[in-house]
Amino acid sequence: xRITIYLCLLASPLLAxxxxxxxxxxxxxxxxxxxxxxxxxxxxxxxxGLILLASAGLSRTGEAVSLLGVNPGAxxxxxxxxxxxxxxxxxxxxxxxxxxxxxxxxxxAVARLAGRVGDPAxxxxxxxxxxxxxxxxxxxxxxxxPGRIAVSTAMLRALDAEERRAxxxxxxxxxxxxxxxxxxxxxxxxxxxxxxxxxxTEIDFQLERWADETAAxxxxxxxxxxxxxxxxxxxxxxxxxxxxxxFTRHAVPDRVRALQQAPVPARPAAVVxxxxxxxxxxxMLGDATLAFVHILDALHP
Amino acid sequence: MPRREPGELExxxxxxxxxxxxxxxxxxxHAELGPAGQNLAYKTVLTVLTRLHGKGTLQRHRVGRAHAYxxxxxxxxxxxxQMNAVLARGGDHxxxxxxxxxxxxxxxEAALRxxxxxxx
Numbered sequence: 452x453r454i455t456i457y458l459c460l461l462a463s464p465l466l467a468x469x470x471x472x473x474x475x476x477x478x479x480x481x482x483x484x485x486x487x488x489x490x491x492x493x494x495x496x497x498x499x500g501l502i503l504l505a506s507a508g509l510s511r512t513g514e515a516v517s518l519l520g521v522n523p524g525a526x527x528x529x530x531x532x533x534x535x536x537x538x539x540x541x542x543x544x545x546x547x548x549x550x551x552x553x554x555x556x557x558x559x560a561v562a563r564l565a566g567r568v569g570d571p572a573x574x575x576x577x578x579x580x581x582x583x584x585x586x587x588x589x590x591x592x593x594x595x596x597p598g599r600i601a602v603s604t605a606m607l608r609a610l611d612a613e614e615r616r617a618x619x620x621x622x623x624x625x626x627x628x629x630x631x632x633x634x635x636x637x638x639x640x641x642x643x644x645x646x647x648x649x650x651x652t653e654i655d656f657q658l659e660r661w662a663d664e665t666a667a668x669x670x671x672x673x674x675x676x677x678x679x680x681x682x683x684x685x686x687x688x689x690x691x692x693x694x695x696x697x698f699t700r701h702a703v704p705d706r707v708r709a710l711q712q713a714p715v716p717a718r719p720a721a722v723v724x725x726x727x728x729x730x731x732x733x734x735m736l737g738d739a740t741l742a743f744v745h746i747l748d749a750l751h752p
Numbered sequence: 753m754p755r756r757e758p759g760e761l762e763x764x765x766x767x768x769x770x771x772x773x774x775x776x777x778x779x780x781x782h783a784e785l786g787p788a789g790q791n792l793a794y795k796t797v798l799t800v801l802t803r804l805h806g807k808g809t810l811q812r813h814r815v816g817r818a819h820a821y822x823x824x825x826x827x828x829x830x831x832x833x834q835m836n837a838v839l840a841r842g843g844d845h846x847x848x849x850x851x852x853x854x855x856x857x858x859x860x861e862a863a864l865r866x867x868x869x870x871x872x
Contacts, residue, residue, distance in 0.1 A: 557841070557842065560841050561838055561842040564837050564838045568831055568834045568835060570807075575760070576763075577766050578831050578835075579827075579831065580829075580831035580832040581828045603835075604770055607767050607770040608770070612768065612784055619763050621852060622852065623760070677867070679852075679853060680864040683864055684856070684868070687856055703853050703854065703860065703864070704860045
């Protein structure tokens with residue numbers, strides 16, 4: 452297979468890492484959308500590249516030769532992929548698929564359990580649950596049940612009336628803009644290609660920023676920032692050593708800082724280099740696929 | 753005042769009652785809703801309280817001529833069991849639910865405390 456396939460495999464994580472830089476040039480909603488698209492494109496390129504490499508490499512093994520009646524000479528001229536490359540690609544593909552299946556399985560189980568929380572017949576319901584740690588979750592609708600918000604008693608007690616309003620507006624924004632779909636796409640891409648993990652973290656951050664900005668539209672940026680700071684500080688309370696509370700280094704201070712500054716003005720021109728690279732990636736993938744078709748022709752003249 | 757989203761008022765009322773952790777009358781809840789309640793009629797709050805009581809979310813008892821409302825603690829305990837099951841299954845390795853805040857690094861604490869004091 453031509454060099455393009457190796458370029459594809461190399462370019463996809465590179466493109467994804469470049470995508471992380473978009474945070475400086477795009478406001479959170481467009482940043483989240485662009486980055487999620489990039490993550491999906493990069494994951495697709497990885498999987499398709501591995502499939503091509505695996506088939507090209509393995510079509511030269513003795514088994515394939517005897518099973519399909521392949522003419523080894525024809526394959527060798529059409530395709531110079533060393534056979535251990537093919538074997539490695541098969542292994543990587545299997546790992547990627549296993550990771551993706553595992554993620555989808557856990558996600559499904561969690562959605563099923565979360566769907567039972569509260570009253571499935573109440574849209575926009577606030578489910579309060581007893582906990583010493585300040586939790587707030589948006590529970591997306593699942594199989595016809597409407598989205599709900601689950602907040603711990605500790606969270607409600609930590610905030611004043613205005614701050615509670617900001618926190619609830621933040622969670623409603625997650626539900627209204629269907630952030631769980633972006634998140635699922637990003638997680639799936641990172642499961643297929645672990646090199647995309649930094650991009651996944653960045654997408655998570657942009658989704659939180661998006662919800663923060665939406666909350667700020669109703670309660671103001673200062674109140675939203677205060678609400679975040681107060682909730683984050685409540686996690687430090689000595690009675691709340693809670694292993695289920697996620698840890699993202701500096702995420703909350705970064706969000707607070709972003710709320711204290713002026714909103715990022717949209718500079719759509721920033722997307723141009725990314726779009727160009729993505730187009731290049733698509734072209735390379737197309738080229739590699741064409742090369743693969745040539746191999747198939749060689750196999751079945 | 754922007755148009756309210758579905759459930760927004762119910763969320764605010766229930767959140768206020770839980771935050772205070774003591775029985776509250778209609779006027780108290782109305783006052784507590786603060787700036788959010790500026791354009792909020794007292795009657796609307798009362799309607800929400802009555803509706804939440806009707807659903808079984810709130811309990812109430814008479815205080816003089818008014819009702820005092822409290823959220824039902826057993827519902828929160830029941831929800832806690834369900835949420836713990838969700839969190840245990842989801843763990844931290846797969847972020848399936850978006851969360852408002854994550855745990856804080858020790859060096860971030862001072863910066864956030866400074867933010868909270870500078871407003872006063």
